[in-house]
Amino acid sequence: MMLTRAQQLELFYWMSLTRIFDENMVALWKEGRGLGGAFSQRGHEAINVGAGYALAADDVVAPMHRDLGTYLLRGMSARRIFGNLWGRANGVSGGRDANLHGMGDLNLNIIGFISHLPHSLPVALGVAMNFTYRGEARAVLAFTGDGSSSAGLFHETLNLAAVCQAPLVILVENNQYAYSTPLSQQMKLPEIAARAAGYGIPGVRVDGNDVEAVYAVVAEALARARRGDGPTLIEAVTMRMLGHAIHDGFEYVPRELLAEWEQRDPVRLYREKLLAAGAVDSVELDEIVHRCEVEIADAIEFAENSPLPDPATIEVGVYAP
Amino acid sequence: MSTGSNFGFADTEQTNAADRTLTYIAAISEALREEMRRDPAVLLMGEDIAGEFGGAFKVTKGFEAEFGARRVLNMPIAELGFVGAATGMALMGLRPVVEMQFADFISSAFDSIVQFAATTHYRWGGAVPWVIRAPSDGGIRSGPFHSQNPEAWFVHTPGLKVVAPGTPADAKGLLIAAIRDNNPVIYFESKPLYRALKGYVPPGDYVVPLGKAHVARAGADLSIITYGAMLQQALAAAEQLADEGIAAEVLDLRTLKPLDMDAVLATARKTGKVLVVHAANRLAGLGGEIAARIAEEAFEWLDAPVRRLGGLDTPIPFSPPLEDAYRPNAAKILAAARELARF
Numbered sequence: 001m002m003l004t005r006a007q008q009l010e011l012f013y014w015m016s017l018t019r020i021f022d023e024n025m026v027a028l029w030k031e032g033r034g035l036g037g038a039f040s041q042r043g044h045e046a047i048n049v050g051a052g053y054a055l056a057a058d059d060v061v062a063p064m065h066r067d068l069g070t071y072l073l074r075g076m077s078a079r080r081i082f083g084n085l086w087g088r089a090n091g092v093s094g095g096r097d098a099n100l101h102g103m104g105d106l107n108l109n110i111i112g113f114i115s116h117l118p119h120s121l122p123v124a125l126g127v128a129m130n131f132t133y134r135g136e137a138r139a140v141l142a143f144t145g146d147g148s149s150s151a152g153l154f155h156e157t158l159n160l161a162a163v164c165q166a167p168l169v170i171l172v173e174n175n176q177y178a179y180s181t182p183l184s185q186q187m188k189l190p191e192i193a194a195r196a197a198g199y200g201i202p203g204v205r206v207d208g209n210d211v212e213a214v215y216a217v218v219a220e221a222l223a224r225a226r227r228g229d230g231p232t233l234i235e236a237v238t239m240r241m242l243g244h245a246i247h248d249g250f251e252y253v254p255r256e257l258l259a260e261w262e263q264r265d266p267v268r269l270y271r272e273k274l275l276a277a278g279a280v281d282s283v284e285l286d287e288i289v290h291r292c293e294v295e296i297a298d299a300i301e302f303a304e305n306s307p308l309p310d311p312a313t314i315e316v317g318v319y320a321p
Numbered sequence: 322m323s324t325g326s327n328f329g330f331a332d333t334e335q336t337n338a339a340d341r342t343l344t345y346i347a348a349i350s351e352a353l354r355e356e357m358r359r360d361p362a363v364l365l366m367g368e369d370i371a372g373e374f375g376g377a378f379k380v381t382k383g384f385e386a387e388f389g390a391r392r393v394l395n396m397p398i399a400e401l402g403f404v405g406a407a408t409g410m411a412l413m414g415l416r417p418v419v420e421m422q423f424a425d426f427i428s429s430a431f432d433s434i435v436q437f438a439a440t441t442h443y444r445w446g447g448a449v450p451w452v453i454r455a456p457s458d459g460g461i462r463s464g465p466f467h468s469q470n471p472e473a474w475f476v477h478t479p480g481l482k483v484v485a486p487g488t489p490a491d492a493k494g495l496l497i498a499a500i501r502d503n504n505p506v507i508y509f510e511s512k513p514l515y516r517a518l519k520g521y522v523p524p525g526d527y528v529v530p531l532g533k534a535h536v537a538r539a540g541a542d543l544s545i546i547t548y549g550a551m552l553q554q555a556l557a558a559a560e561q562l563a564d565e566g567i568a569a570e571v572l573d574l575r576t577l578k579p580l581d582m583d584a585v586l587a588t589a590r591k592t593g594k595v596l597v598v599h600a601a602n603r604l605a606g607l608g609g610e611i612a613a614r615i616a617e618e619a620f621e622w623l624d625a626p627v628r629r630l631g632g633l634d635t636p637i638p639f640s641p642p643l644e645d646a647y648r649p650n651a652a653k654i655l656a657a658a659r660e661l662a663r664f
Binding site for chain 2 (some may be wrong): 060092093096097101102103104105106111112114116119121122123124125126127128129130131133152153156157159160163317318319320321
């Protein structure tokens with residue numbers, strides 16, 4: 001699946017936007033200007049951008065807390081997302097939910113997650129079953145982590161999705177750690193994708209630091225789902241480059257391991273790949289980066305100056321009208 | 322689907338029959354069938370509900386033949402997973418009605434209900450219009466895992482609605498209202514009433530609004546506030562009390578969340594003596610909340626402390642003398658009401 005030059009520049013733009021958002025967020029929170037926790041995206045950009053880029057406009061996605069690039073790609077503005085981080089009235093959840101939680105928006109075909117991450121999986125399955133019910137050729141992409149793959153709900157969802165031949169793609173972001181617990185203490189099998197065989201569905205493992213590889217694998221799985229050929233399990237392998245959340249010094253991660261993965265930074269790798277191919281020069285890429293910096297600076301200023309919610313509205317929305 | 326179609330079923334069986342006396346369970350089936358005929362977004366999910374089998378209690382017998390396998394989905398034993406799937410369908414505008422084979426098994430789906438479905442509209446505006454039908458309650462010698470009344474867990478959860486019909490008419494009208502509501506609703510249907518209780522059920526489009534209690538019997542001397550299967554027990558006790566010259570008012574809550582506090586306070590202020598009865602265990606049950614609210618908001622009208630009858634703080638035992646000791650019934654209600662009347 002060959003990408004055009006324009007598509008490659010789009011991928012570079014979304015990865016840069018995600019990275020710059022993240023670096024600003026981490027810096028602000030370390031300065032003490034944040035509110036509550038924050039989850040860094042560092043290392044996950046090739047997955048959340050590559051997979052998000054593969055979605056058709058009317059596909060539905062259920063991202064998690066390391067999928068900032070997907071939210072941005074779906075059209076959720078950096079202003080609204082920073083507003084959510086700061087608990088503003090005009091943030092995605094209107095101050096109802098914290099950090100990147102609560103960022104569902106059905107107008108953008110996004111299902112919001114809860115902290116109990118595996119719970120996005122059956123909900124995404126239900127969205128997929130809804131497409132089958134209505135006879136619509138649309139697919140659903142659900143993200144989860146290596147940690148979630150230990151929960152019983154992972155099994156329940158994959159089994160039911162297979163039985164229903166649901167148009168669902170489940171992408172496990174294997175970033176080596178569930179909070180402080182390494183893979184070796186979570187599972188016996190080294191490859192999560194191999195579990196797909198237990199459900200009679202395809203399992204694919206992909207380099208989670210190669211944005212074009214992620215895009216290709218997810219695009220193919222989504223196309224398969226839309227054709228009515230059923231679910232796919234994808235394992236995208238990467239490394240969480242900072243702590244679980246902003247407060248976490250992640251001393252439990254060997255520094256040699258981080259240094260090794262730093263060599264494979266997905267944003268830098270992609271920049272180098274584009275330059276090596278000779279189709280773009282660094283001036284053009286720097287211009288894209290600059291555009292991202294301006295956009296994020298605007299979002300920060302906008303959100304920081306946005307109003308907090310009115311306590312009189314606290315009960316609004318508990319029930320749907 | 323056009324509203325003019327009867328999908329090959331004679332409407333006359335519903336509308337022209339002179340005798341509209343149905344069992345409680347038939348009223349549930351009728352509500353489901355009529356809503357499925359009316360709205361193509363309504364579908365059923367659950368264990369063993371499809372085919373000729375039609376569910377552990379046969380509520381959906383014949384449904385697959387009428388509506389097709391597409392709308393009557395048999396699920397594997399994975400309550401957590403399929404309730405989550407119902408949430409996803411509901412977010413996209415479908416109206417799944419999930420049969421929990423027994424209310425006791427609803428704890429297997431607890432996270433999916435209280436963490437995901439109940440919070441979604443508040444957090445980001447996604448409406449979740451599903452109904453979980455939960456066959457609940459005991460008194461029929463079914464032991465600790467087929468007899469439970471777990472409504473208090475869900476009343477304690479923001480974002481859910483909880484209903485518990487005590488008559489065939491309400492079984493139909495509340496289920497139709499629950500299906501049409503845009504929020505997740507837990508519908509506790511009472512197994513001991515399934516085939517034991519018959520009553521008039523209005524034909525056709527019959528809706529009992531959520532959140533409205535019903536004065537099942539008027540009286541001035543004391544109030545019995547109850548719901549579900551205990552309604553009939555309370556009415557039987559009230560009949561006996563009347564013979565003894567005590568006029569008991571019986572308030573059937575019908576919806577447990579949102580609770581009709583106006584009706585609760587009105588009856589408390591009217592009689593000044595209140596007995597709350599439910600089959601669920603008394604400790605931290607709904608009766609505690611009702612008693613507290615009456616104490617806070619109607620204290621000056623009270624002539625006696627609010628009394629509560631409920632199940633004991635034990636698992637629900639199987640053997641008849643043990644289960645009978647566990648549960649409230651008409652005789653226990655009668656004894657408590659006499660005491661209250663004398664106070």
